[in-house]
Structure formats: C-alpha cells, structure tokens
Amino acid sequence: MAIEGADIVKAAAFLGAGISMGLGAIGPGVGEGMTAAKACEAIGKNPAEAGLLTRTMLVGQAVAESTGIYSLVIALLLLFVV
Amino acid sequence: MMEFDAQAWVGVAAFVGGGIAIGFGAIGAAIGEGYTAAVANLAVSRNPKLSGEIFKNMLVGQAVAESASIFALVVAILLLFMDRGNATMLKAAALLGAGLSMGFGAIGSGIGAGFPAGQACLGLSRQPAAATRLTTNMLIGSAVCQTPAIFSLVVAFILLFMDFSAAPFNPTWAALIGAGLSTGLAAIGSGFGGGMAAGSSCEGVARQPETIGNVTTIMLVGQAVAQTPAIFGLLVSFILIFKVFPETTQIQTAMALLGAGLCTGFGGIGPGLGNGMAAEGAVRWVARNLPSAADLMRIMLVGQAVSQSTAIYALVVSLVLIFVV
Amino acid sequence: MGDLGRIHQLIISVGGQKLTFNLEVILMTWIVIAVLLIFGVMMTRQRGVLPHSMQVLGELFVGQFYQLTEDAVGKEYVEKYAPLICSVFMFVVFSNLLGIFPHLEEPTKDLNTPLSLGIMGFVIAHYAGIRSKGFKAYAKEYFQPVFFMMPLNVIGELAKIISISFRLFGNIMGGSIIILVVSYLCYSIVLPPFLLAFFGIFVGTVQAFVFTMLTLVYISIQVK
Numbered sequence: 348m349a350i351e352g353a354d355i356v357k358a359a360a361f362l363g364a365g366i367s368m369g370l371g372a373i374g375p376g377v378g379e380g381m382t383a384a385k386a387c388e389a390i391g392k393n394p395a396e397a398g399l400l401t402r403t404m405l406v407g408q409a410v411a412e413s414t415g416i417y418s419l420v421i422a423l424l425l426l427f428v429v
Numbered sequence: 430m431m432e433f434d435a436q437a438w439v440g441v442a443a444f445v446g447g448g449i450a451i452g453f454g455a456i457g458a459a460i461g462e463g464y465t466a467a468v469a470n471l472a473v474s475r476n477p478k479l480s481g482e483i484f485k486n487m488l489v490g491q492a493v494a495e496s497a498s499i500f501a502l503v504v505a506i507l508l509l510f511m512d513r514g515n516a517t518m519l520k521a522a523a524l525l526g527a528g529l530s531m532g533f534g535a536i537g538s539g540i541g542a543g544f545p546a547g548q549a550c551l552g553l554s555r556q557p558a559a560a561t562r563l564t565t566n567m568l569i570g571s572a573v574c575q576t577p578a579i580f581s582l583v584v585a586f587i588l589l590f591m592d593f594s595a596a597p598f599n600p601t602w603a604a605l606i607g608a609g610l611s612t613g614l615a616a617i618g619s620g621f622g623g624g625m626a627a628g629s630s631c632e633g634v635a636r637q638p639e640t641i642g643n644v645t646t647i648m649l650v651g652q653a654v655a656q657t658p659a660i661f662g663l664l665v666s667f668i669l670i671f672k673v674f675p676e677t678t679q680i681q682t683a684m685a686l687l688g689a690g691l692c693t694g695f696g697g698i699g700p701g702l703g704n705g706m707a708a709e710g711a712v713r714w715v716a717r718n719l720p721s722a723a724d725l726m727r728i729m730l731v732g733q734a735v736s737q738s739t740a741i742y743a744l745v746v747s748l749v750l751i752f753v754v
Numbered sequence: 755m756g757d758l759g760r761i762h763q764l765i766i767s768v769g770g771q772k773l774t775f776n777l778e779v780i781l782m783t784w785i786v787i788a789v790l791l792i793f794g795v796m797m798t799r800q801r802g803v804l805p806h807s808m809q810v811l812g813e814l815f816v817g818q819f820y821q822l823t824e825d826a827v828g829k830e831y832v833e834k835y836a837p838l839i840c841s842v843f844m845f846v847v848f849s850n851l852l853g854i855f856p857h858l859e860e861p862t863k864d865l866n867t868p869l870s871l872g873i874m875g876f877v878i879a880h881y882a883g884i885r886s887k888g889f890k891a892y893a894k895e896y897f898q899p900v901f902f903m904m905p906l907n908v909i910g911e912l913a914k915i916i917s918i919s920f921r922l923f924g925n926i927m928g929g930s931i932i933i934l935v936v937s938y939l940c941y942s943i944v945l946p947p948f949l950l951a952f953f954g955i956f957v958g959t960v961q962a963f964v965f966t967m968l969t970l971v972y973i974s975i976q977v978k
Contacts, residue, residue, distance in 0.1 A: 379739075387714050390724055392714075656921060
C-alpha cells in the first residue's frame with residue numbers, strides 16, 4: 348500500500364490522542380483517590396465536620412482533575428483539529 | 430508476500446505471545462506472595478506460639494494470590510501447544526493480543542491479592558480469637574481481587590479461539606492487538622486497587638472483629654467500584670473484537686483502533702489505583718469508627734466517582750476513535 | 755472446546771424485523787423462577803409464632819437484607835426498597851449457582867440477563883431520585899460542578915449500567931471458561947471439582963452480593 352506523508356501525520360495524531368488521554372488519566376486518578384482516602388480518614392476522626400470535609404475534598408479533586416481535562420482537550424484537538 | 434509465510438508469522442506470534450503472557454503474568458503473583466511471606470514472618474516474630482496457624486493462613490492466601498499467574502500459565506501453554514491449523518496473518522495479531530491481555534492483566538491481581546493475605550497473617554498474630562473471620566474476609570477479598578485477571582482471561586480466550594479468517598487484514602490487526610492491550614493494561618490498576626481495599630479490611634477485622642459485617646460490605650462495594658476501569662477496558666475490547674471493520678489501505682484507521690485500546694488501557698490504571706486507595710481509607714476507618722459507617726460509605730462513593738471521571742474521559746476518547754474517525 | 759460460545763437461537767420474523775430468542779437462557783431463567791417460587795411457598799407455608807426450619811431460614815435472610823437496606827437508604831424507604839433488594843439477590847444468586855448442576859447453565863452467563871437486571875436497577879434508581887427530590891433538583895445535579903460537564907455526567911451515569919452488568923457477566927463467563935478449559939486440559943479428574951466449588955459457589959455468591967449492594971447503593975445515592 349502506498350503511504351503518504353499526510354496519512355502518517357493523521358495516523359500519528361490518532362495514536363497520539365489515545366496515548367495522551369490514556370497516560371494523562373493516570374495521575375488525576377491516583378491523586379483524586381489519595382484525596383478521597385484522606386477525606387475518609389478525616390471523617391473517621393471527626394465525623395461532625397462531614398459536610399465541610401466533603402466540600403474540601405471536592406474542591407481539591409476538582410483542581411487535581413485539571414490535568415486530566417488538559418489531556419482530554421489535547422486528545423480532542425488531535426482528533427478533530429490536526 | 431504475506432501468503433506463503435503467514436504460517437511462520439503465526440508461530441512467531443504464538444511464541445512471543447506465550448512468553449509475554451507468562452513473563453509479565455508472573456510479576457504480580459511473585460510480588461504479592463513475597464509480600465505475604467514477609468508479613469507472615471513479621472507475624473510469627475510477634476507471636477511465635479501461633480506459627481502453625483499463621484503458616485497455614487499464609488499458604489491459603491498465597492494459593493489464591495497465585496491464581497492470576499496460573500491463568501497466565503494456562504494461556505501460555507495453550508499459545509505454545511495449541512493446534513494453529515491453517516491460519517491467516519490475522520491469527521498472528523489475535524495470538525499476540527491474547528498474550529498481551531493475559532500478561533498485563535495478571536500483574537495487578539497478583540500483587541493485590543497479596544495484601545489481604547499478608548494482613549490476615551499479621552491480624553492472626555494480634556487477635557488469634559478472630560481466626561475464622563479473618564480467613565473468611567481474606568478469602569472474599571482476594572477472590573474479588575481476581576476479577577480483573579478473569580476479565581483478561583476472557584478476552585485472551587476469545588482472541589485465541591475465535592475465527593477471524595473472514596475479516597480484512599488491515600484495520601482488524603490493530604483492533605485485535607488493541608483489544609488485548611485495553612483489558613490487559615486496565616486490569617493492572619483495578620487489581621492492585623482492589624487488593625489495597627482488601628488488605629485494610631483484614632487489618633480492620635483484626636482490630637475490631639465485631640465490625641466484620643460492615644467492613645466486608647464496604648470492602649466489596651469499594652472493590653466493585655475500583656473494578657469499573659477494568660470493565661471499561663473489557664467493553665472496549667469487546668467492541669474492538671466483535672465490530673466488523675471495512676477493509677482499507679490507509680494506516681490511519683489501524684492506528685485509531687490501536688490508540689483506542691491504549692487509551693482505555695492506560696486510562697484505567699490510575700482511576701483503578703485511586704479508587705482502591707479511597708476504598709482502603711474508607712474501610713480502615715469504618716473498622717475504627719463504626720457509627721459513621723454511612724458517612725464514610727457516602728464520601729468513599731463520591732470520591733471514587735470523581736476519581737473515576739478520568740477513566741470515563743478515556744472511554745469517551747476511545748469510543749470516538751472507534752466510531753467517529 | 756468447539757462449543758465455546760455456542761447457543762441455540764430461535765429467530766422469528768415479525769413484520770420485517772427479526773426477533774432473536776436465546777432458548778437456553780430463557781429455559782434456565784424459567785428454572786430459576788420456578789425454584790424461587792418453590793422456595794417462597796415452602797418458607798411461608800404454615801407460618802406460626804413457633805417457626806419451622808424453612809421459616810427460620812427465610813426470616814433470617816429477609817431480616818438481614820432489611821437491615822442492609824436500612825443502613826443504606828434510611829428508615830423511611832426500607833419498606834419500599836427492601837423487597838426489591840431481596841428478590842434481586844435471590845434471583846442472581848440462584849442463577850449463579852445453577853451452573854454447578856450438570857446439564858444446567860447459568861442464565862447470567864449470557865450478557866442479556868445481567869444487562870436487563872442492570873437497566874432495571876438504573877431505571878428504578880433514577881425514578882426513585884425524581885420521586886424523592888423532584889425533577890428540578892434531580893436535573894440540577896447533572897450540571898454540577900459546572901454546566902458544560904453535563905454530557906460527561908450523563909455518560910458517567912450510563913457507564914454505571916455497563917459496569918454493574920459486565921462485572922457479573924465477566925465473572926460468571928470467566929469462571930465457566932476456566933472450568934471448561936481446565937477440564938479439557940486435564941481430562942476432568944482432579945482440578946475441575948475444586949474449580950467448580952470456587953467459581954460456582956464462592957464467586958457466584960460473592961458476585962450476587964456485589965450486584966445487589968451496587969443496585970442498593972445506586973438507589974441510595976439518588977434518594978439522598
């Protein structure tokens with residue numbers, strides 16, 4: 348089969364999109380899990396503050412999520428724009 | 430060019446796949462059993478009178494932890510010795526995919542199943558009266574840990590025995606290798622994470638044996654949620670295996686399918702581990718603070734759901750790669 | 755090994771559409787339903803203050819699941835959801851255990867059964883959510899934390915159906931494949947009975963419990 352330059356660029360973009368989102372999902376997943384584990388610990392120690400702790404956990408996770416969102420954006424750019 | 434040496438390539442793929450299956454598949458069980466043995470030694474040094482009980486418990490736990498690599502061994506033996514018949518080039522991709530799926534898929538479950546076994550040994554030395562409850566909890570926890578390895582086994586067997594001779598070679602080869610990678614890689618995090626939850630539940634039962642009902646329930650729910658990334662991997666594998674892709678000469682379709690497999694596969698590692706950590710924290714504190722079990726369950730599920738979102742992004746990108754481009 | 759994945763299908767064409775029935779799965783599901791009905795009749799027959807053995811078994815079982823449901827959804831919803839949770843567990847556990855009898859197969863080995871149970875739980879959970887919170891508050895949750903996350907939240911909810919049903923399907927299917935392959939490799943002498951005990955009884959029961967607990971958890975997330 349005759350493979351042209353544009354083909355290879357497109358193919359690399361697709362493969363890159365997959366790898367970008369795949370590897371990009373590892374960090375936030377682990378980090379948010381750590382946050383949730385510590386939040387559980389905190390609630391176990393001080394159940395009265397459950398509402399406050401849940402809010403704090405969610406804000407922290409939302410920040411940790413941002414790198415995952417960057418990966419998603421890059422993956423979608425590679426899929427549809429490049 | 431492909432016609433006359435297809436047979437040789439299928440042989441090469443079978444042998445390489447078999448090597449990958451048992452080579453990678455042995456990593457997990459070895460680490461997990463080593464951990465169990467190390468902690469069992471610690472337990473014996475704390476309470477030498479119970480060495481017989483602890484030894485028995487260690488062996489039972491290691492036997493369960495071993496099962497993931499036994500699955501890998503079965504797949505490797507089948508790859509080496511099964512009748513390859515008059516196979517096409519596509520079979521080579523399928524066999525390589527089967528080896529990748531089982532090899533990577535056994536890592537997480539093998540390591541994970543070591544944690545409950547080790548913690549149960551340590552718990553025995555602390556709380557000999559709770560021996561039966563500890564063993565039950567350990568068996569349930571480490572059996573659920575095996576689920577991601579079982580998913581990899583299902584994918585590996587489908588790839589081994591399904592007949593792909595009618596499918597076109599070009600995009601399908603990437604789909605089959607991608608299918609193997611998707612379940613195999615995604616199973617690493619889920620198996621490991623499920624093991625962390627099971628380990629801390631054994632520790633909790635040893636600390637407060639009367640909390641076993643709540644601890645086992647929250648452990649099972651936590652482990653089940655931690656397996657969701659592996660299930661996404663299984664779903665993508667099934668789509669890649671059973672969807673019929675039209676023949677094409679372009680390389681980009683093939684790369685999109687391979688990318689889809691890699692995306693869900695790698696994307697499942699982090700959320701699986703993270704969900705396991707969340708479950709570990711919740712289980713540990715349910716055992717210490719039983720009255721707030723409902724609160725802990727809720728926050729564990731909320732935290733896991735957020736940590737799962739990146740696996741869902743990876744699933745979305747994979748589905749776009751398969752169906753849209 | 756050739757019968758891996760082979761099923762008998764009945765295909766009826768109705769007005770140009772082809773309806774496919776997996777005969778074995780339907781038959782096995784009917785067997786499970788019949789067994790459940792027999793158990794139900796035996797447990798509730800001749801009820802008295804001084805219970806007979808079957809009644810004790812039934813009361814223990816129902817009491818356990820009422821307690822679990824109360825822990826999850828709170829006192830006000832127990833009466834409403836505990837019967838559902840009990841019957842889901844009984845159906846799934848009997849389905850998973852059916853495979854240990856010769857010539858019978860688990861209905862949960864076919865993806866259709868877990869998928870329909872999963873969809874049922876999903877619909878009930880969301881209906882319960884709308885009923886208890888009102889439609890506005892229910893719909894508002896999809897726009898958390900920011901409104902453009904709506905599509906991803908919807909996919910996340912739909913992914914729950916996939917995860918709950920594929921988990922059951924994969925475990926039961928994987929167990930039966932392992933038993934088949936190991937019996938084929940070692941001529942059914944030593945290992946298969948132990949494997950059958952492990953995958954058929956132990957994993958089958960644990961997975962049925964996991965399925966039931968997740969259905970309960972999905973309901974409890976929605977009603978709270």
